[in-house]
Amino acid sequence: MKNLMTILxxxxxxxxxxxxxxxxxxxxxxxxxxxxxxxxxxxEFWFENPHTRIYMEVKNENGEMExxxxxxxxxxxxxxxxxxxxxxxxxxxxTAAGSLARNGANRISLSILTLEDGTQMKPMPTDEQRDAFxxxxx
Amino acid sequence: xxxxxxxxxxxxxxxxxxxxxxxxxxxxxxDAEKGPANANPLDDHSELSGLWYNDPGATRNWxxxxxxxxxxxxxxxxxxxxQDEDPMLGCIIGFGRxxxxxxxxxxxxxxxxxxxxxxxxxxxxxxxxxGRDHPDDLYPTLMGHSVGYWENSTLxxxxxxxxxxxxxxxxxLPYSDSVRITERYSSLPxxxxxxxxxxxxxxxxxxxxxxVTWTYSPAAEILEYRCIVREHLAPESQ
Numbered sequence: 001m002k003n004l005m006t007i008l009x010x011x012x013x014x015x016x017x018x019x020x021x022x023x024x025x026x027x028x029x030x031x032x033x034x035x036x037x038x039x040x041x042x043x044e045f046w047f048e049n050p051h052t053r054i055y056m057e058v059k060n061e062n063g064e065m066e067x068x069x070x071x072x073x074x075x076x077x078x079x080x081x082x083x084x085x086x087x088x089x090x091x092x093x094x095t096a097a098g099s100l101a102r103n104g105a106n107r108i109s110l111s112i113l114t115l116e117d118g119t120q121m122k123p124m125p126t127d128e129q130r131d132a133f134x135x136x137x138x
Numbered sequence: 139x140x141x142x143x144x145x146x147x148x149x150x151x152x153x154x155x156x157x158x159x160x161x162x163x164x165x166x167x168x169d170a171e172k173g174p175a176n177a178n179p180l181d182d183h184s185e186l187s188g189l190w191y192n193d194p195g196a197t198r199n200w201x202x203x204x205x206x207x208x209x210x211x212x213x214x215x216x217x218x219x220x221q222d223e224d225p226m227l228g229c230i231i232g233f234g235r236x237x238x239x240x241x242x243x244x245x246x247x248x249x250x251x252x253x254x255x256x257x258x259x260x261x262x263x264x265x266x267x268x269g270r271d272h273p274d275d276l277y278p279t280l281m282g283h284s285v286g287y288w289e290n291s292t293l294x295x296x297x298x299x300x301x302x303x304x305x306x307x308x309x310x311l312p313y314s315d316s317v318r319i320t321e322r323y324s325s326l327p328x329x330x331x332x333x334x335x336x337x338x339x340x341x342x343x344x345x346x347x348x349x350v351t352w353t354y355s356p357a358a359e360i361l362e363y364r365c366i367v368r369e370h371l372a373p374e375s376q
Contacts (some may be wrong), residue, residue: 048366049364049365050365074363076257076363077240077241079361133191133242133357133358134355134358135189135355135357136358
């Protein structure tokens, strides 16, 4: 009985410590230490709150097509950076890099997008883009 | 002899002046009657009006849980937060997140009407400046009940009647439905800037009141924020 109690106490304590780390909503969903870069074709672009999403068709190592989701910022911030509902169109080729979803789903939280012509886009405003957020007095 | 009497008169006058000033510095909690006595009737407070934005690239200046005098009950709420049960997934967004999210707001000041329009979830707060007190029979709402007054050029707002929630995403910094929020809006000298000092008093979760201060710059525009519920992610309604 005493051994069982010890195991239970240790087990519960361990679970409490481990679960206590899932505080921040980003780290609850995504693993900052595991990133992925996916290359493929846009199937859908959802420019909506709370998180903008790009759905892509990606060929995996076995040559099979997989559906992937790229999640990113609220459109309210992206719009101020120049993104629009038609910024990404079905059939468009993209490379997306970001942190992998923890639950094993084919989903990343976007860090950098690379367009077919090599242009890079990040979901955080550059200094220049940030200027557009504010009222610039002449 | 005349010189001494003048000194006495001056001393008495100075003492009375100081006493008068100190009698105005009462505890401000819940007393909306102070406003008119301090307000300059010629001041239209236009420097606080307008569209304001906090830098969306910067982390909002909330303290961490470790930096506030949180009680064990408050800490328990931080530890037990479950992301999948966040009402925000069902587009129910509370006061704490509305006032602190990286979206702009608009301050409308018109006589004894102060209205704050938030881009986030197109929320509105009406600040009653006519000297009324909070109602006795408030039930908790998302944005609470706010009364305010002017302390010279500073807008002071007292808010109660909030539904308990969290100030930050991810379950940090909880607040109960007994929380009292005091905000002080003031214009910073120099370039047009707004400063908000935000004070939280919630004995359920914090041993003492704590404050945080934010600086805003004039915003270019306010957009529509349309929150879409993704049914498969939304917590089950109670």
